[in-house]
Each structure stands twice: as C-alpha cells, then as structure tokens.
Amino acid sequence: MTNRAEMTRRDILKSGAAASTVTLAPGVTLMAFGGTAEASSRADAGKRWGLLIDASKCDANCTDCVTACKVENGWGADAEHGHVSADQSPEWIRKVTLKDKSTGREVSAPVMCQHCEEPPCVDVCPTGASMKREDGIVLVDKHICIGCRYCMMACPFKARSFVHEPITDQNVQSPRGKGTVESCNLCAPRIDSGRIPACVEACENAGHSAILFGDLKDPESPISKALKEYDSVALRADLELNPGVRYTNL
C-alpha cells in the first residue's frame, strides 16, 4: 500500500522526483515513483490540446454540447431554478448563430474558452490563479482566486463566468464555488484520465462531429492535418493570442 505521507513529504522537501527508493520503516524499502509513473500522468508539455469547430457541421437547433458541459461540470441548474438571472448565471459554453452581413449566410457554432497560447486572463491575474497548464489548457485555480474579475475584463471572448451565489453538491471533477471565476477547462480531469472532452463526445453522439479534438503539437494528429488542409480562423485573430480553439467554415 502506498504511503502518501512519505511521498508528500518527499515532494515538499523537493527531493522526490529524483529519489528512486524510500524508506518506509527500518528495513522496509519501497520503490518510489520517480520517472515513469509521474510522467505518464502529468500534463504533458509536449502536447497542446485544441479544438477545431466546423461550423458547417454544427446544427443551429442542437445544443447537445452545452447540455453535456452542464451535466459534466454541474453548472446551469442555478439559472434554471431561477435563483440567479440569466445575466448572472455561468456560461462555460454557449451556442451562437451568426449571419454574414454582406452575404446573408447563416452559420452556428459553440463558443467556449479559446485556450489561448498567450491568454490575457493569465497575464492580468494578480495572484496567478488564472493559469495555463503545460499542455495548453487555460483554467482557474480556485484555491487562490480572490474573485477580482479582472480576467473577465481582459477576456476578448466573454468565456468566463463569476459564481454569484453559494453552490452545493458539486461534481467531484468540477469543484466550483461562490466568489470565484470559472470557465471551460477543456474537461481537464477527463483528459487527465485519457478521455475526450464532454462537448466533443456529445457532438459526436448527436451525429454531427462538428468539434474535432486533438493535439495541436502532433503533426500527425487529425486536428493538425485538418488545420493544414482546410482554411480556418481564430476568433479575434487581430489580437494574435493564438487560440487553441479554431473555427472552419465560419
């Protein structure tokens, strides 16, 4: 059985990663997790997760991605129960229908955190709660979020929400609470356990497959190939934030 105390202590003392053995008790030696176990589950700097949204495949009347996100992350019920107004209820992902002003063509697509390479929300956060993981996922560390909302001022995509009221019965994988800011985290707990984000799964199950998920750093991944092959756009490309979420046929 693992001895967490030893591991925690070792890691706190910064001797953990390099050590290969650890003494549990006199005479009892345990192989510690040095390279392999840790590397296999850590957010991988060699990857950058992203989404490619094909607006031509997105059905204007379908909101399955939004529903799946709500179920997975446990948001949205507060507004449905009428506790908070629509203005104050969280919105991790939203559907928009657009009409080209010059041609009149209508398209629909979901908008969520764009997981920028140069995220303004991370730049402006005074405490470092708004952060980008090694694998490119942008998210809020609610442990040190003070609820100043400066990240919401800085986000060009209105991707972030502030929790306006107390919450109970959260999903374990999605802790969220009053007074902190939240947004799409690309289902980081799912990715960490080798699963695709909930919206991607829902879109596929709905038969649209409008959201393509994958590793942008891997030139052989389907998303990289598709980006190379087809014309795609980044929202607010003028800001040069290099978002990890891209749109095609918009």
Place this chain on the structure above:
Amino acid sequence: MRLVLAFLAVIGFAGGAAADGTGPVVPAATGDPHPEGSDYWRIHHMDMLKHDRDLTMRDGVRDLSPDDLAINASIGECFDCHAVKDEAGDYVTFADDRHFCRVCHDYAAVTVDCFSCHRSTPSNESAVAYRTMAGPEDPSSIEAYLSRVAQEMNE
C-alpha cells in the same frame, strides 16, 4: 494553527478524552486504515491536501496509473470512507455539524474552506470513473476517439 491542532490531537484524541464527552467524537470510517496512521493524518492532513491540490490542479497529475504506487490525488476520495449518514440514511453535507470534517474543526474552531467549492459527500458516478485511466475499449477514451476520427477521415 498547526501547533494547536497537534496539541489537540495529543490532548483530545490520544488522551482518550473523547470517551468522557470533553472532546469531539470522530465518526467511524469504513475501509482500510491509512498506512501512515491516523495520528499522522490528524496532524498533517492539510499539508497533504495542499500538496496534492497543487499537483492535480496545476500540474495535472492525477496518478491514475494502475500500479500501486499511485497517489489517488482527489479530495473526493476522502469521502469514500469518511462519510456520515443522517437518520434518513442520506449522506450529510458539510452544512451538517455531524459531517466528518466538522466534528473536529468545530471543536477546534478552525475554519474549513474546502467545501465552498468541493463536494462534501461521496463522489458522483462520473467522477468515480475518472479514477481509472480509460483504455482503448472505452468509447470515450482519446485513443478510441482518434481511431474513429482517422477512420472517418480515410473514408
């Protein structure tokens, strides 16, 4: 604060004061005991929680690898064993003063900040699934997904 807790741990628990009603009565847990011993946990639980929290939250380490060296780094797992039920048989949340964490923390008057965001009762089902790495046979795994996409692209 840590000293106070350590002091209480010694006075309150080791001294057996709980039995005569002068200390908190810690709700019984299910499952195997912690290998480090309960005394260690009483004193160091916050250090360990904080350590794991930065590991999971900031580094994405969930330690789901199947070998038994894995730390199951999730506060949600605490309530696999440390859950208290009410008269109706439902698990009590942190709002109830019988909650595992509250019994001692109320006694020691130390505020707990975890449950303004975290669930304080045993895990929801989907989260339990995430404790194990998804294999290629799981349709929601990245592996299975990518092979489906590749198939589709070839067609």
Place this chain on the structure above:
Amino acid sequence: MAMEQTIYRELKATPGVWQLAALLVAFLAAAGGAWFYMEHHGHVVTGMNNQIVWGLPHVFAIFLIVAASGALNIASIGSVFGQTAYKPMGRFSSLLAITLLVGGLAIVVLDLGRADRLIVAMTTYNFTSIFAWNVLLYNGFIAVVAVYLVMQMMRRLDYKWVKAAGFVAFLWRLALTTGTGSIFGWLVARPGYDAAIMAPMFIIMSFSFGLAIFILVTLTLFKLNDRPFGDQLLIRLGRLLGIFAAAVLYFAIVFHLTNLYATEHGGYERFILLNGGIYTVLFWGVQVVLGGLIPIALVFLNPSRSSTILASILVVIGGFAQVYVIVIGGQAYPLDIFPGYEVIEGFHEGVVNPYTPSIWELMLGLGGVALALFAAGLGAKVLRVLPTNLSDANVAAKG
C-alpha cells in the same frame, strides 16, 4: 503682528464635528451591513453580472484612488516645487491622500468574491499583472506618504529631507496613477479601454479630482472650527482647479478624437458620444458641461470664494460621471467577437449590456467615501496637521 510660523493644532471637538462624525459613522455602519449582506448571499444580490463585472463599487473605488494621489498635490507643490503658500496645507494634504486611498481600497477589497483571501493577494504575486503591481504601488504609497507626513511634522528636521521625501512621494504618486490608468489602458480586448492615453489621462484626472476634494474637505474642517481661510488663497486654488479641469477636458477630447479616427473604434465612439443613453448623457451633460465647462467658466470669469467652492463640487460630480462612463460604459459596449457577422442568436452577443446598480453597491461605495472622510477627520482631530490660520494676511506674511 504677522505670525512668523504656521501653527498647527488638532481639530477641536465642536458639536458640528461630532454631528458630522456621527453621520459618517452611520454611513460606515450601512456599508458594513451592505457588505455583510453581499458576502453572505454572493454577488447575486448586486446589479453586477457576467457582462458588467465591475460595477458601482469600482466606480467609487477608482474615483477615490485617483483622487487620493491628486490630494497629495498640494503638499508636492509646497515642498517639491517650493510654493510657500501651499506649505501650511502640506500636512493635511498628505493625510487626506492616505485616507482617500484607504477608502478606495476598502471598497475594492470588500467587493472581492473572496474578500477573506486578501492575504493571498498580498502574498502571491503574478508580476505580469498590472493589478499585482498596483497592490505594491498602493501599499507603498501609504508607506511613502506616511514617512513624508511624519517628516513634515518634525519641526527640527532639515527641510532638505522633507523636500527629498516629498519628491519620492511625488514620483510614487505618478507611478500609482499610471498603474491605475493602465488597469484599463492595457485591456486590449475592449474597444472602450485599450489606449495608452489612459495612464496620463488618469494622472491629470487625479490632479483635478484630488484638488477639488482637498478644497472641499479642508474648507469644511476650517468652518467647523472657525479657522480663517483667506479668499485670495481660495481663489488661487480655484484657478489651479480650473487649469486642471481644462486639462482633463483636453485629454478627453484627444482620447475620443483618436478613437474616432480609427474606424474600428467608431462604434464605441458612437455609443458614448451619440446613442449610448445614460452614458451619452453622463458624458456630455455631467462630465463635459457640469464638471468641465461650468467650473472652468466659474473660476476664470467670476473668481470668488463661492465660485471656487461651487466649481469644486461640480468637478467632483463631473469626475464621478467620467469614471462611471469609463468603467461601466467600457463594459456596456459589446465586444465584437465576430467581426463582419450579425449575431442573430446568442446571449448578450453584440448588444449593449444593461446595468442597474443595487442599493447594496451604493451603500458600499458611499461607505468607502465615509471611511476616507472619517479617517481624515480623525487624523485632523488627533494630529497637528491643520493650520490654525490660513487668512490671506497670514499667508502673505510668510510668502
């Protein structure tokens, strides 16, 4: 007969002082109640939402923080720029600068989603954030100005030290207001902010708002204790205020003209200048006319005691409106996430975001003002910061 030295005395506790103190305490209590209510229920009870994330409390806070650095100007003019007539007011100017800043910061802190985690903001810094720098700038300002104040109060200290401290404080207040302006100036995402001119504009705003508040607070305290404040000195301050108010107008004009020239900002300008409803009214009616043109006309065309007082009041009102237009107006105007497209479905996409402040936000904001004023009054009550006599004869004798 003319006095050789300025004599500083603590404020005497007249019934008027007590009444004013009681009034301010009432506001403080109301703000405390409002904060407790907001903290308990969450921001759901406020008018703020996910579109207008900073509301009325922030308008109060930014106004006070901007005014704080400006209130220090009187002291700076005295000790850094050597204007003798301003020196007797230096101590109170420094004290007021500190208390205004404390009042403003109190609002910001109490409005945080997790005000209980203030210690995190004080211990964990992300240095790419102008907000984190501002935490240091604000705390530093209080420390620097406190040292400056103490030095001014040390009679035996060689004046060169006061001058040096005053110079450091002056530089610091410039950095502080630059930081405050940059909170908005560096937000590239929003068309109403994203402008380098924000920083110098905030500095000039601080000159104007700070001086206006200084004039009003000092006159009130002098009146409560029947201490003389000379007409000529007041008219002189009024003229300075007129110059500052004109400079604020100039910066506002440059800001909007530059925006008008860039087609991409045309929408925002149309919103503020033409069809923004409340924001357009606040801009033209309150900021430009009431808080700009009228006070300038008053102090230059009809220089008098009452003109200066009225101009100060108008500058405060106009300044508040200006901060409201910048902070709220900048958020109310929609982000253009999909250029070239019309959003036919979606939530608050491409439409003006509505905002109705709640009573709680107003109470919290007024509480910050009350805190600043109460602390300034309390400081004047226990410290020798207010001169006994600022009559023209007395000032001239030393000048």
